[in-house]
Amino acid sequence: MKYVFLTGTNRGLGQAVSQALTDSQIISITRSPVEETGNIYKSFQVSFTDTEELEDKLSDIYTSINPEEGDEIYLLNIAGSVNPVKSLANLGGQEMLDNYKINTLAPTLLIKGFVKHFQDFQGEKRIVTVSSGAAVNGIEGWGAYCSSKAAIDMVHDVLSKENKHQANNVKSAIFYPGVIDTGMQETIRSSDIEEFPNLDRFKEYKENDVLRDAKEVANALIKVVTLDDFGSDESYNVKDYI
Template sequence: MRYVFITGTSRGLGNALLEMFQEDRIISISRGRVETEYPLYKEFNVDFLDEKKLESTVDEIFGSIEPEPGDEVFLINNAGVVDPVKSVESIDAEGFLNNYKVNVLAPALFMKGFVNQFKDLRGAKRILTVSSGAALNPTEGWAAYCSSKAAVNMVSDVLRLEMDRLDYPIFTATFRPGVIDTDMQSDIRSSEENEFPDVERFKKYKETNKLYNKKTVAYVLKRVITSDNFAFSESFSISDFL
């Protein structure tokens, strides 16, 4: 039996992942109810901006299943936001904080909850966090996004080191999905050029069909997290597969 916890399933890549894992027991975690034709084993609606509520719900989420020895349990940290798209001098404290709550704090709390619940389970236990090339490449207007993705990468890398001492290790990695044709990209293309100078480049991605289809990315992500090689790398990129 395979259990798959997926965050950010209401739209975009997260929603496409529901189709990819439809034969497994999916535990959906999102802010709102998810519209899907595929069966969900369990569904949790949590506001990632409410860190106290989120922290109090994490144990309930991971305690909602009772895997047997030999079962597989996966966590896909997919939920993320790009806003605020502004220069550093224009971002207020709330803008930084809200971005970090979704992009760093929430996945970190999910990793913590996953480890506490399943560290003694005999079976494949894997955490894959959706990252971004922005974690490696500074981009004007994306101070919050770039820094938050870099931060969550490091959380994943540190956890990977800490898991080495377990009798039944939990393997963690990050995945850079490339530029996907989702609502997030639509939001990026609507940015003001004075705040996001690269906006024309992203518009050209759309005009020249350079965006990845979300189902294609979901397929690759599934290949990554189910691969026998997952345990041997801390980072994967869609460019390694396409």
């Protein structure tokens, strides 16, 4: 059996991944409710801005399965937020912290729980976190998003080093998904041009059909996480798997 701990299951890329993983049992971790039907084996509800509650729930989340020899366990960190879209001069401390909690702290806590809880499980254990080109290229108005994604990239850098030198037996990588036609792009297109000077470029992505369908990106992500030599690269880009 393949068990997949998945965030963002209720919409966007996370939902498309969940729908495409028909051969897996999904353990869903979301803010919005998700029904335990079909391949959703268990669902946990918590807002990632409440890091204390998430940390308290880690034990329940990871004891919700009892993997046996031959089973595989994946953690796919997909949930994310681009908000607040504001120039640095207007960025509030709390909203920046909330963005960091969603994009950096929550996936890090989920990684920590996964690595620790399944330390003695000898089967296949894989972690993918969805990052963004914004982690490596600063974009005006995205001070919180760019820096929180850069931070999770660095957490993964550390993780892949720890995988090599500690007894984790975990394989992990970052996935760069390109631009996807999801709610996040709607949020971006509804930004204030004063705060986000690239607004017209992102509107053109939609008008010119540049945004990829979430199902296409989900299939690429699944191709990546199931590669025979998964983890031999520290990051994978959607364009190489379409």
